[in-house]
Amino acid sequence: MIDPRAVEAFIYHEARLVDEMDYTAWFALWDRDGRYHVPIGADPASGQGRQVSIINDDYLRLEQRVDRLKTGSVLAMAGQRGAMRRVVSNIEVLAETPDGEVEIGSNFILGVARTAEQQMWIGRTLHRLRSAGAGFRIARKTVLLINSEHETPLLQFII
Amino acid sequence: MSVATAETTGDSELFTAEARINGRVYRDADLFQRELEQIWYKVWVYIGHESEVPEPGCFVRRQIGLQPVIMVRGQDRKVRVLYNRCRHRGNLLCLADKGQTARFVCPYHGWSYANDGQLLEPTFEEGYDNHLTREQFGLTPVARQDSYRGLVFASVAEHGQTLQQHLGAVTEFLDLFIDLSPQGEIALDAGVQKVAYRGNWKYMPENSMEGDYHGPFIHRVAFDLYARRTGFDVSSLATDEVPDVIRSLPGGHMVEDYRGAPFSPPKREPSPARLEYIDRMKARHGPDKARQMLTTLAPLLYVFPNLLYVITHIRVVQPVRVDLTHSYYYPVMLTGVPDEINDARLADHEFMFGAAGFVSPDDLEIMERNQVGMQARGHDWLFIGRGLHREHDMPDGGRGGLTRDETHLRGFWRHYVSLMRGER
Numbered sequence A: 001m002i003d004p005r006a007v008e009a010f011i012y013h014e015a016r017l018v019d020e021m022d023y024t025a026w027f028a029l030w031d032r033d034g035r036y037h038v039p040i041g042a043d044p045a046s047g048q049g050r051q052v053s054i055i056n057d058d059y060l061r062l063e064q065r066v067d068r069l070k071t072g073s074v075l076a077m078a079g080q081r082g083a084m085r086r087v088v089s090n091i092e093v094l095a096e097t098p099d100g101e102v103e104i105g106s107n108f109i110l111g112v113a114r115t116a117e118q119q120m121w122i123g124r125t126l127h128r129l130r131s132a133g134a135g136f137r138i139a140r141k142t143v144l145l146i147n148s149e150h151e152t153p154l155l156q157f158i159i
Numbered sequence B: 001m002s003v004a005t006a007e008t009t010g011d012s013e014l015f016t017a018e019a020r021i022n023g024r025v026y027r028d029a030d031l032f033q034r035e036l037e038q039i040w041y042k043v044w045v046y047i048g049h050e051s052e053v054p055e056p057g058c059f060v061r062r063q064i065g066l067q068p069v070i071m072v073r074g075q076d077r078k079v080r081v082l083y084n085r086c087r088h089r090g091n092l093l094c095l096a097d098k099g100q101t102a103r104f105v106c107p108y109h110g111w112s113y114a115n116d117g118q119l120l121e122p123t124f125e126e127g128y129d130n131h132l133t134r135e136q137f138g139l140t141p142v143a144r145q146d147s148y149r150g151l152v153f154a155s156v157a158e159h160g161q162t163l164q165q166h167l168g169a170v171t172e173f174l175d176l177f178i179d180l181s182p183q184g185e186i187a188l189d190a191g192v193q194k195v196a197y198r199g200n201w202k203y204m205p206e207n208s209m210e211g212d213y214h215g216p217f218i219h220r221v222a223f224d225l226y227a228r229r230t231g232f233d234v235s236s237l238a239t240d241e242v243p244d245v246i247r248s249l250p251g252g253h254m255v256e257d258y259r260g261a262p263f264s265p266p267k268r269e270p271s272p273a274r275l276e277y278i279d280r281m282k283a284r285h286g287p288d289k290a291r292q293m294l295t296t297l298a299p300l301l302y303v304f305p306n307l308l309y310v311i312t313h314i315r316v317v318q319p320v321r322v323d324l325t326h327s328y329y330y331p332v333m334l335t336g337v338p339d340e341i342n343d344a345r346l347a348d349h350e351f352m353f354g355a356a357g358f359v360s361p362d363d364l365e366i367m368e369r370n371q372v373g374m375q376a377r378g379h380d381w382l383f384i385g386r387g388l389h390r391e392h393d394m395p396d397g398g399r400g401g402l403t404r405d406e407t408h409l410r411g412f413w414r415h416y417v418s419l420m421r422g423e424r
Helices: A004-019 A023-027 A059-071 B029-040 B163-178 B203-208 B211-218 B220-230 B234-238 B272-285 B287-294 B339-352 B360-373 B407-420
Strands: A030-038 A055-057 A084-096 A101-112 A119-132 A135-145 B020-022 B045-049 B058-064 B067-073 B079-083 B098-100 B103-105 B112-114 B119-121 B144-148 B151-155 B193-197 B246-248 B254-256 B300-303 B307-310 B313-321 B324-331 B381-383 B399-401
Touching (some): A004 A023, A004 A084, A004 A101, A004 A119, A023 A059, B029 B313, B045 B058, B045 B067, B079 B144, B079 B151, B144 B163, B163 B300, B203 B300, B203 B307, B203 B313, B203 B324, B203 B360, B203 B407, B211 B360, B220 B339, B246 B407, B272 B287, B272 B339, B324 B339, B399 B407
Parallel strands (some): A030 A135
Antiparallel strands (some): A030 A055, A084 A101, A119 A135, B020 B381, B058 B098, B067 B079, B103 B112, B112 B119, B193 B324, B246 B254, B246 B399, B300 B307
């Protein structure tokens, strides 16, 4: 049995790393077959097959995304450090496999102060985690934004 | 301290022969209203592609300017563009963005319409005496509708140019990306990314069609990553400036024509799927044209006022307010190619475009900053004069310039002013 407190601690830790833009440490949480997916639509399976997503990164693409964010020279990223905080809640263990994979559901509210007007991003995250030593590694992270089917502003951080 | 006075610049002064644009065109709310009347409610506006409504009853919601419309395929398979407004009390009839239905039922008082627009059933009909005849209360079709190779356009104006006249020389460039399919057919069936930016709608065509000038400044990081991933350096397209890459066409259309600027051969061996694709393209177009199409970037193009084709996708520009614009990115899938070709197009698209791509966000950010900059009125003129001294007339009635020239932008603005003056 997975210890729910260990799962929670991991989810909170991950949230803090991306809030603080510690992308090196965040990327190190990932397994090499990982997929980071922000589909368009309420169904976690949307964006499968030949349907465009907001983000649909395999490990290589994710590494590029992180590299891009880390350069600090990305125009759309300017002035964002320290400018976002998310509250993660409703954490539940949804499924568990005998070989130590666990599916976690959680909700989040993320505030971003990109301009004088604060942005709010709201959604649900599905994490597929694998036990690794004392902690976990991320095999899959799917983020279901409540506004994914509407017009969104630019999204240049890790959601 | 003086109070800001109403802006009174005449339309003739919005764009000058010296290639200067008055800042008011991006920030004046009154001008925005006049653009709706003089441009959006006069000219042909792109609505959607027929592949988005493949079966009878399939529909998508769209707008012409601020007016809501539905593009729907009727039971008779005909595609219609109808105003999205119940004939009874004017409620928004269809709320869904897309779907498939035999009938549209108004949520307010329950009137229902067939998917060809005919009124099926007013409710409590007996109370209407004989004032209500079904024939007179069908959904209102937009005044004019036409299509080019599956691209559906409509105009709310009763009179004006035909679609063929409106498109003019730009069809040659529409053909070039549609013919990337060896069946000569594209499909917009891979969904849509929707973005919003706090800036004027005209920044989108301007910014989308001049990547070679601003690219090295705002997209450097993305270009480097793309080169690392694919071995193809996008910026190599513009190392040397090539004549007639930049084209303005009559009608305000703009083109970046890369046919004269082939890219260096890829470092990787083509995959079996790619070889298959090349064979099919040769079979359709002959070896010379196929080679030309496959070794150059398909032209980027803008069809006035709201349609763009940019590398991987059709992009639609949707004004909301003078300082707020929505834009829709539909990846263009090619019919009759191995799956791998379309998978790669979609992967390329997601790499570059959308709210979280590696290219689009920089553009969205820069357009928002442009809107802020435009509040400064000390010297209220923008300058788009690059290549003014060397632009020249082209046989199609447009003008040509070098890779980073602003010839096409000047064509856009000349057309804009002529419409605002009511000359067309």
